[in-house]
Amino acid sequence: MNCPNCQTVNDSENRFCCNCGKPLRSVVTAGEGGKVTQPAATAGNNNLLTPSTLLQDRYRITQLVGQGGMGAIYLANDTRFSSKLCIVKEMLDHFHEIEQRELAKQNFYREADLLANLKHNSIPEVFDRFTEANRHYLVMEYINGTDLEQRMHENGGPFDEKLVLGWAIQTCDVLSYLHHQKPPIIYRDMKPANLILTSFGKIYLVDFGIARFFNPQARGTMIGTQGYAPPEQYRGQVEQRTDIYALGATMHYLLTGRDPQNEPPFSFPAIRALNPNVSTETELVIMRTLEPDIEKRYPTADDLLVDLIRIGGEETGAVRHCPHCSKRISRGRQFCPHCRKYIAAHHTSTHDKIHKAATARNLSLPTTKSSPTLFQRSGVLVATGVLLFVLAFVLAYLLLPK
Numbered sequence: 001m002n003c004p005n006c007q008t009v010n011d012s013e014n015r016f017c018c019n020c021g022k023p024l025r026s027v028v029t030a031g032e033g034g035k036v037t038q039p040a041a042t043a044g045n046n047n048l049l050t051p052s053t054l055l056q057d058r059y060r061i062t063q064l065v066g067q068g069g070m071g072a073i074y075l076a077n078d079t080r081f082s083s084k085l086c087i088v089k090e091m092l093d094h095f096h097e098i099e100q101r102e103l104a105k106q107n108f109y110r111e112a113d114l115l116a117n118l119k120h121n122s123i124p125e126v127f128d129r130f131t132e133a134n135r136h137y138l139v140m141e142y143i144n145g146t147d148l149e150q151r152m153h154e155n156g157g158p159f160d161e162k163l164v165l166g167w168a169i170q171t172c173d174v175l176s177y178l179h180h181q182k183p184p185i186i187y188r189d190m191k192p193a194n195l196i197l198t199s200f201g202k203i204y205l206v207d208f209g210i211a212r213f214f215n216p217q218a219r220g221t222m223i224g225t226q227g228y229a230p231p232e233q234y235r236g237q238v239e240q241r242t243d244i245y246a247l248g249a250t251m252h253y254l255l256t257g258r259d260p261q262n263e264p265p266f267s268f269p270a271i272r273a274l275n276p277n278v279s280t281e282t283e284l285v286i287m288r289t290l291e292p293d294i295e296k297r298y299p300t301a302d303d304l305l306v307d308l309i310r311i312g313g314e315e316t317g318a319v320r321h322c323p324h325c326s327k328r329i330s331r332g333r334q335f336c337p338h339c340r341k342y343i344a345a346h347h348t349s350t351h352d353k354i355h356k357a358a359t360a361r362n363l364s365l366p367t368t369k370s371s372p373t374l375f376q377r378s379g380v381l382v383a384t385g386v387l388l389f390v391l392a393f394v395l396a397y398l399l400l401p402k
Contacts, residue, residue: 048072049090054079056130059088059139071135075142078127085142086127093134101134108136114185115208122174122204122332143204148192148254158257158275161282166316168251169308170203171195173330175247176301176337179240186238190246191228192253201317227260231292234265241297244304248289255286266292281311302337305330 049072053061058080065073071090077083091108095101112129115138128139148167152159171190178185189209196204209223224233230245232238249260249268256274260267268290271283285307291297298304309319309328320331325339333343 047092049074055088055132055137056128059086059128059137061088076139078139087124087140087142089138089140091136091138093136105131105136111208112138118178118181118185120174120177120332122170122202123177124204124206143196143198143206145196145198145202145204147206148195148197148250150193151197152192152254152257159254161255161278162312162316164251164254165282165308165312166201166318167195167197167203167254168247169305169312169316169318169330170332171205171247171250172301172305172308173332174203174205175240175243176305179243179301184240186240187243187246188233188238189224189228190243190250191225192250195250225261226265227263230294231266232294239294240300241294244289244298244301245291245294247304248286251286252290255282279311285311305337 048064048067049055049061051061051063055061055076058078059076060079060083061074061076063075065075065087067073071092074088074090076086076088078086093101093104095104109129112126116126116129118126124141124143126138126140128137130137146154175187175190178187187205187208189207194205194207196206198204224246228246228249230242233242252268252271253259255271255278256269258269258274268287271278271286272280285304289297289304298307309330312319313328318331319328321327322329322333322336322339322341323343324336324341327336327338329336329338329343336343
């Protein structure tokens with residue numbers, strides 16, 4: 001693929017030019033009437049699906065979004081729902097042996113089912129999965145936004161600290177949700193390119209690396225991105241603190257403009273040496289996440305989230321108060337880490353208004369209307385009888401001759 005800016009030849013998988021750093025394909029965004037911009041890469045070659053291809057008599061392919069060795073990602077219209085936009089992720093089946101093909105298919109369906117059961121308002125929903133002609137497909141929610149890698153190139157330098165803290169709070173909340181699954185889900189590939197920012201300032205975590213389940217012979221393979229992956233990930237060992245390190249590397253890049261992929265592994269200079277506008281508190285938090293020694297990092301995403309909220313505050317727009325205990329939590333939180341009570345994950349603005357009005361008047365929020373109990377009715381009758389007796393006594397006293 002030739003760079004449209006400097007004409008340098010790049011690999012087809014590259015997102016940015018290896019010479020000038022400019023994006024190789026435009027970002028897919030929805031406009032009026034459902035129109036989208038056409039990426040530089042075109043369909044029709046390397047056995048890719050061509051525009052207008054109809055899958056399952058339902059999903060009509062409109063354009064190629066990206067491609068790699070294991071498949072491709074397309075923008076499509078769901079013809080059953082007024083041509084609603086969706087993303088179709090394709091996984092190619094390169095296996096020759098029946099046993100390998102069957103194992104890969106089982107792994108694909110298992111991972112697809114796992115993603116379909118994730119319910120977090122910063123994770124795109126999975127709508128469907130199916131197989132056609134030795135190709136496996138995952139249909140997902142279309143997110144109208146731009147990844148933070150692209151935003152960094154458009155910005156031309158580091159972002160404001162409050163912006164980065166707000167994005168980090170939202171992202172850390174997603175990691176906390178994944179790590180609390182049973183068994184815990186380790187994301188393993190946190191980086192700016194996998195964080196989509198919408199025009200409303202909302203962050204989505206995308207690309208859960210389903211391709212790794214299509215290589216049943218790989219053992220101890222390092223899955224991740226150089227520069228963002230911690231030392232233990234190079235040994236094929238991952239846990240919750242692995243994701244914490246990668247989030248720290250992402251924040252370091254967004255605040256300094258220093259791309260860790262172009263630097264020696266595990267080398268992160270002090271943030272304030274590169275960007276003096278960053279506060280000391282933020283620097284200390286991020287540098288702790290980037291400790292090569294896993295034992296020196298934050299133990300959990302919840303622990304990191306507490307510090308991010310403390311230094312980020314409401315100014316980031318990513319923090320609100322728990323409607324039950326009134327302590328500060330991330331806006332996308334589903335369970336309060338303080339009182340452990342459930343908080344609705346969707347329509348948070350509506351719930352915020354309801355709970356704010358209720359707590360201001362010190363009211364509880366009953367879920368259903370209830371009738372008075374027998375005990376309550378009896379109490380009312382007794383009180384009425386006593387009142388009538390007192391009134392009768394007073395009247396008798398006043399009316400009887402003295």
